[in-house]
Amino acid sequence: MHFDTSAVAHSVYIHWPFCPYRCHFCPFVALASHDQFMGRYHEVLKKEITDLIAKTGQKPLLKTIFFGGGTPSTYPNPLLLDMFGTLEGMFLFGKDIEITIEVNPGTVSLDQLKVWKEVGINRLSIGVQSLKDGVLQKMNRHQTADQVYFLLNNAKDYFDNLSVDLILGLPEVSEREWKDLLEEVVTWPIKHLSMYFLTIHENTQLYFQVKKNTVVLPADDAVVDLYYWSRDFLQEHGFEQYELSNFAKPGYESRHNTMYWERKPYYAFGLGACSFDGMRRFQNEQNLMKYMHGVEQGKSIISFSEELTPQQVRLERIMLGLRRREGVTCEAIMEGLGSEACADIARAIVQLREQKLLTDANGQLRLTPAGLALENQVIMQLSS
Numbered sequence: 473m474h475f476d477t478s479a480v481a482h483s484v485y486i487h488w489p490f491c492p493y494r495c496h497f498c499p500f501v502a503l504a505s506h507d508q509f510m511g512r513y514h515e516v517l518k519k520e521i522t523d524l525i526a527k528t529g530q531k532p533l534l535k536t537i538f539f540g541g542g543t544p545s546t547y548p549n550p551l552l553l554d555m556f557g558t559l560e561g562m563f564l565f566g567k568d569i570e571i572t573i574e575v576n577p578g579t580v581s582l583d584q585l586k587v588w589k590e591v592g593i594n595r596l597s598i599g600v601q602s603l604k605d606g607v608l609q610k611m612n613r614h615q616t617a618d619q620v621y622f623l624l625n626n627a628k629d630y631f632d633n634l635s636v637d638l639i640l641g642l643p644e645v646s647e648r649e650w651k652d653l654l655e656e657v658v659t660w661p662i663k664h665l666s667m668y669f670l671t672i673h674e675n676t677q678l679y680f681q682v683k684k685n686t687v688v689l690p691a692d693d694a695v696v697d698l699y700y701w702s703r704d705f706l707q708e709h710g711f712e713q714y715e716l717s718n719f720a721k722p723g724y725e726s727r728h729n730t731m732y733w734e735r736k737p738y739y740a741f742g743l744g745a746c747s748f749d750g751m752r753r754f755q756n757e758q759n760l761m762k763y764m765h766g767v768e769q770g771k772s773i774i775s776f777s778e779e780l781t782p783q784q785v786r787l788e789r790i791m792l793g794l795r796r797r798e799g800v801t802c803e804a805i806m807e808g809l810g811s812e813a814c815a816d817i818a819r820a821i822v823q824l825r826e827q828k829l830l831t832d833a834n835g836q837l838r839l840t841p842a843g844l845a846l847e848n849q850v851i852m853q854l855s856s
C-alpha cells in the first residue's frame with residue numbers, strides 16, 4: 473500500500489529524532505547519543521521528501537510545516553538551512569504558512585533563533601513541562617528553569633507566536649506548586665499553551681519505576697481536579713480552550729494540529745513518522761538503520777499501513793471531534809449508517825445528555841466536564 477500522491481495535502485510533518493537525553497516518560501521515536509548520524513539522517517530526509525513529492529508531478533501548496541521530535545532544536549543550522557532549500561524546491565509555501573519547530577530549553581543558541589527566523593519558522597513550541605529542576609532531573613530531563621527563562625527572554629524578540637508544553641501530574645509537584653507555575657506562565661509572552669496529563673506508557677523507564685514503586689504518582693482525582701482548576705484559570709487569563717489539552721489567545725490556535733483533528737491529509741517524513749492520504753494511514757520504519765538504509769536504497773520504508781474502514785473513520789471523527797471546542801455533528805456520527813443504527817445513536821445521545829455527559833448545541837455535540845472524565849465511555853456509546 474502506498475501514499476496516494478494524487479491526494480491534496482497542505483501540511484508536512486518532519487521528524488527529527490535526536491535528543492540530548494532520554495526522558496523517563498518518553499514514548500516517542502527519540503534517540504539519545506546518536507548525534508553522529510545527524511548528517512546522514514538529514515540527507516536521507518531530503519531524499520525521502522524529494523522521492524515522494526516528485527511522484528505528485530507538481531509543487532504542492534503548503535499551509536503548515538511542523539518539525540517534531542525528538543528535539544528538533546538540535547538540528548544544526550547549516551543542515552536546517554539546507555532542508556529549507558529542499559522544501560522550497562519541492563513545495564510552494566502559502567502566504568500565511570505556519571512553520572513550527574519543537575524546542576527544548578537548554579538546546580538553543582541566539583544564532584539558532586536568528587536562523588529559524590530567517591528561514592521562515594514563525595512558531596516555537598517550547599517543552600517547559602515543569603520549572604522544578606529536581607523533578608525533571610529525576611525524569612532524566614536535564615533542563616533548568618534558568619534555561620527556560622533564557623529561551624523565553626530571547627525568543628520573544630524574534631517570534632510572536634510562542635507556545636509552551638506543560639505536564640500535569642508529575643510526581644513531587646504539589647497542588648500549590650502547580651498553581652504557582654500556572655500563575656507565572658500566564659504572565660509570559662506566550663500565545664498558546666498545551667497541558668498534557670503525565671501518561672505512563674508501557675516499556676518506558678517511568679513505567680518500570682512506577683511498577684517497582686520507586687516513583688509514586690499523585691492520585692488521579694487530585695490531578696483531574698487540578699485540570700479543571702487550570703482550565704478555568706487559563707480561560708480567566710485569556711487562553712481559550714479549543715481542545716482538551718490546548719489553550720490559545722484568540723487567533724493563535726495551532727493550525728497544524730487543527731489539520732490533524734479535522735482529519736485532513738498530510739505528508740510525514742522521517743523515522744517512525746505517520747502520514748495520512750485521506751483514506752490510508754502509514755507509519756515509517758522506527759529502526760534508524762533500517763529507515764536510513766531503506767531510503768538510500770530506494771526501498772519502501774513503510775512498516776505499517778492501513779486503509780480505514782467506515783467504522784474507523786466514524787470513530788476517529790467522534791474521538792477527535794468531541795475533544796474540540798467545535799464538537800462533532802450528529803450527521804458526522806451517523807453518516808453511512810442504516811436507520812436502525814441511527815436510531816440507536818440518537819437514543820444514546822439523549823441518554824448522554826440526560827446524564828450531563830454531553831451538550832448538544834444546534835446538533836454540535838461536545839463533552840461536558842463530567843463527560844471529559846468519562847470520555848472513553850461516551851465514545852463507546854456513540855460508536856457502537
Ligand code: SF4
Nearest residue numbers: 491494495498502542
Ligand atoms: S526530549 Fe522529548 S522526545 Fe526527547 S526523550 Fe525527552 S520527551 Fe522524548
